Structure formats: C-alpha cells, structure tokens
Amino acid sequence: MNGELGLRDRKKRQTRLALSRAAVTLAHEHGYDHVTVEDISAAAGVSPRTFFNYFAGKEDAIVAPDPEAAARMRRRVLDQPAELGPGAALKAALGDEIAEGLADEGEMWLLRMRVVQQHPVLLAKVFASGEQAERELADAVAERAGQSATDLYPKLLVAAAGAACRVAFARWSDQEDGRPLEILLGEALDLLYAGLATPTGPCT
Amino acid sequence: MNGELGLRDRKKRQTRLALSRAAVTLAHEHGYDHVTVEDISAAAGVSPRTFFNYFAGKEDAIVAPDPEAAARMRRRVLDQPAELGPGAALKAALGDEIAEGLADEGEMWLLRMRVVQQHPVLLAKVFASGEQAERELADAVAERAGQSATDLYPKLLVAAAGAACRVAFARWSDQEDGRPLEILLGEALDLLYAGLATPTGPCT
C-alpha cells in the first residue's frame, strides 16, 4: 500500500539503518573498541540479541557490505556504451556508482571512512568485501572483453581498479586534499591506464 | 655460542613456528572455524594462555604478519641498481623476496594460501597486513622517484603492485595454472605496466 513495502519490511529497514547509524556515530565519538554491541543496540532501541539478527557481527554494522552492490556494478559495467573498452567501461561504471552514492549518503560515507581508516580490523573488512565484489565484477569485465573470467586480464583489471579506488578514498577522507572524490578517482585510474607512468616517462 | 642465539631465543622461535604450523595444518584439515585456540596450543604442546604470548589472535597464527617484511622490502627496493625506474625496481624487489621465501618455506606458503582463500576473515587479514606493508613501501618508492610519500604516484604504484601480487598468488594456489609463482607475478606486473592493455590494444 505505502511505498510497495508492508509495515514489517519498513520497520526492518528502519531498524537496520538505526543500528548502522548508531554504530558509526558511537564509534566515531568514543572509538570503535570502546563501543559494545550492548551500547549500539541500546542506542537503536532494540535488544542486543536482535542486533545479531541484522548483522553478523559488530564490524558488519559499520562497514555494512551492501549485498546489492556487486549486482548493481555488474549491470553498470555491462550497460556502458558499446564503443567503450573494458577499462573505460569500468571507469565510467565506477564514476556512476560514486556519483549516486555521494548524493544519497555522502556525509555518512565520510564519517564511516574516518572511523575505518583508524582501525585495521575494519580496514580489513573493507578490503574483504571489496574483494568479494571484485570476483563478480571480473565476470562482467570478462564478458565485455570477450574473455574467460579465469583469465588474468579481467582479474587484474578489477583488482588494480580496486586499488585505485582505495587510494582515492583514502586521499579523499584525508582532508589534506580538498578535491572531490570523482576527480581523485579519475586521476588515479588515468595514471593506472597510462601504465603507471612516472612524471618523466613510462614506468621503467 | 650456537648460532648467535641463546637457548631461550631458539626455544621461542621454535615455539612460534610450532604454533604457526599447527594452526595452518589443523585449519587445512578441519576447517578454520572448527579449530580452537585450545586445539592449536595442544598440538604445539603449550598452554592456551601461552598461545596469546606469541600471537595477538587466532588469525595471526595463520597469516603471521612478518614484522620484518616491510623493512626488508624497503631495503630491497632501495638496493636495486640505480638505472632502474621505480616500477622496475619494485618488480625486481618483489622477485627477490618471492624467490627467497619460496626456497625457505614454499610448501607452507601454498598450504596457507589454500586455507586463506576459503576464509574471508583471513583474506581480510592478508589485505590488511599487505596494506600496512604498502605504506612503508610507498616511502621507499617515493624516495626512488624523488617524490613525496603523500603523492599519488608512489601510493598508487605500490597499491597496484599489491593487487598484482594478490592476483598472482591466487592463481598460483588455484592449481588450475601449474606455472611457478615468479612467472605469474611477472606476467601480472608486465600487464599492469603496459597500462592494462587489452589483447587487442591499449586500455580504452
């Protein structure tokens, strides 16, 4: 009736979001390991047991691996104009994804990045979920490149692009560099596609 | 007197190695999360409490972040012939490191990789410790390139090279491809330095 979702599902989404927001903000205020699951669930108004009905662990409440992200990126890659090569298609797809994400919840991304950058455990989670996404993405890239997903090229392309993303995100959240995320990522990808050429010439 | 190390230090090294080997082999046999710290320490002949005197956690007993690796790689990069550019120096340094590691404990590396590849948590640890090493390596590369360590180029070069390493290691442990690790890594780095050129031309 309202928004195509019943009260049940709306409440679930709401609870999940409340837990996630509570986890990020509490961790940002008091430090990740000074925040217990009990604190988070209390702030979100549910029992500690319920927390584990939504997230597999405390870490997941902060990094929140988006289960739809992989499929969405796959579609983005395949939907790019046919004249683009695999690398350009991947770059365009990443640009689209980031533009949309920033518009939806950019300030939350920034807060999350700040917390994550200071906690190796969380950073590890980010890498792991990125790696998961890379596996699916490699399929899409392989399809565009007319290769098998087990070939070196698709795997390396998405892995290297992932590395570029991480570098760009880190620079973005570092506030040293005030430029927007899209620019930073574009710069990194261009350098990558130029064979990591040094300022004075190609990579030697 | 004997090997420059007293009985004390030799025993410590021995215990650490025993714990690490026990962790890897037990995890390989029974699955990582069906093995408890108690099992590992029992197999190594020490008390569970002692386990934590050697490793910060169960994961560390398997991924065992080598505390000297970063400094060693830094030296390797700086010690490469002066005529090599940053990228070539990094490639050569990685080759040296791998050749030495394979000779010392190649079969253990393989077993470890097999375990790690199937456990997101461990994979995450690998990424995290890799990321840690990348920060130090970026300094060395920046020095060779005559740039600041906060510049994009050094960070992206080591991050992309790290991605190439992970891809090469994964392919190596996959046993689909029987070629030796050095070849696989060289191939990945070459493709990277060629700007991730597709089989039919440069990356578009």
Next chain:
DNA sequence: TCACAATTCTGCACCCACTGCAAACTTGCA
C-alpha cells in the same frame, strides 16, 4: 472485527576469543 499463521523480538544458556594478574618455573650469569 476477530482469530489464526507467520514473522520478529527477546531472554537465557552457552562457547570461544582474548586479557590482566600473580604464582610457578626455566634460563643466564656471577
């Protein structure tokens, strides 16, 4: 409107990872 089925929430009991502390033990050295 009401009652029933399905789903969600919650408390409880439990396992395991991990830590600080202090006592027992081992090693190195005078």
Next chain:
DNA sequence: TGCAAGTTTGCAGTGGGTGCAGAATTGTGA
C-alpha cells in the same frame, strides 16, 4: 650454587557470537 630476568601457566573475568524456545507483533482470511 644462588640470584635476577624472562617465560609459562592457571585463574578469573569481559565481550563477541549462536541456538533455542517462548512472548510479542503483524498480515490475512473469514
């Protein structure tokens, strides 16, 4: 041999994480 320093261990406790079963809530058909 005996002492100082370092290592191992047990113990007690915290917190993350899970299975289970009952209570609470919601969707649905009569």
